[in-house]
Amino acid sequence: MVDQTNKDERYKARQQKVQEKVNARVEAAQKEKGLFLVITGNGKGKTTSGFGTVARAVGHGQKCGVGQFIKGTWDCGERNLLESHGVTFAVMATGFTWDTQDKKADTAAAQETWAECKKMLADGSYDVVLLDELTYMVTYGYIELDEVVAAINNRPVMQSVIVTGRGAHRTLMELADTVSEVRNVKHAFENGVKARKGVDW
Numbered sequence: 001m002v003d004q005t006n007k008d009e010r011y012k013a014r015q016q017k018v019q020e021k022v023n024a025r026v027e028a029a030q031k032e033k034g035l036f037l038v039i040t041g042n043g044k045g046k047t048t049s050g051f052g053t054v055a056r057a058v059g060h061g062q063k064c065g066v067g068q069f070i071k072g073t074w075d076c077g078e079r080n081l082l083e084s085h086g087v088t089f090a091v092m093a094t095g096f097t098w099d100t101q102d103k104k105a106d107t108a109a110a111q112e113t114w115a116e117c118k119k120m121l122a123d124g125s126y127d128v129v130l131l132d133e134l135t136y137m138v139t140y141g142y143i144e145l146d147e148v149v150a151a152i153n154n155r156p157v158m159q160s161v162i163v164t165g166r167g168a169h170r171t172l173m174e175l176a177d178t179v180s181e182v183r184n185v186k187h188a189f190e191n192g193v194k195a196r197k198g199v200d201w
Helices: 002-028 046-059 077-085 103-121 134-139 145-153 170-175
Strands: 036-040 064-068 088-091 128-132 160-164 178-181
Touching: 036 046, 036 170, 046 064, 046 077, 046 128, 046 160, 064 077, 064 103, 077 088, 088 103, 103 128, 103 145, 134 145, 134 160, 145 170
Parallel strands: 036 160, 036 178, 064 088, 064 128, 128 160
Antiparallel strands: none
């Protein structure tokens, strides 16, 4: 019984120290500004994470916008839900570049969608803007990196921006406040399992 009491006291003391450190960090983090987040890596879940943040913001009554590149021809469960809650969507709607195999048309579609995204990035009424799969547009040269950086740097100070996609450019990662890398450990598709509605799309 004495040993258990000592263990409980030591545990409580350790947890109190942890609490003090956490509280000190929370107290020190008082700067208010919109965040720039990059969600990259080869694993599944980048778009899901981005949309999860948008859903969270909508749940707090915030105004959100989404620019969708690459996957625009798919039936999108997130879009089906979020458009009905006032989220603005700009959709490239050409599908994967390996489907179109037409760089000129893909570039024009990307530029058209990007023009709508830039309007959202310049509009102070938007609290959160998701640029889904934008990294590919930069990698393929459909949208200039410098233009993306300028739009993000010049956005309203309280607006948060999320960029998703594989192979995020180093410049975007350095500019970001938060960078998350989704690592692929295992994927059902590699074992011949078909993508599932409601889980994969």
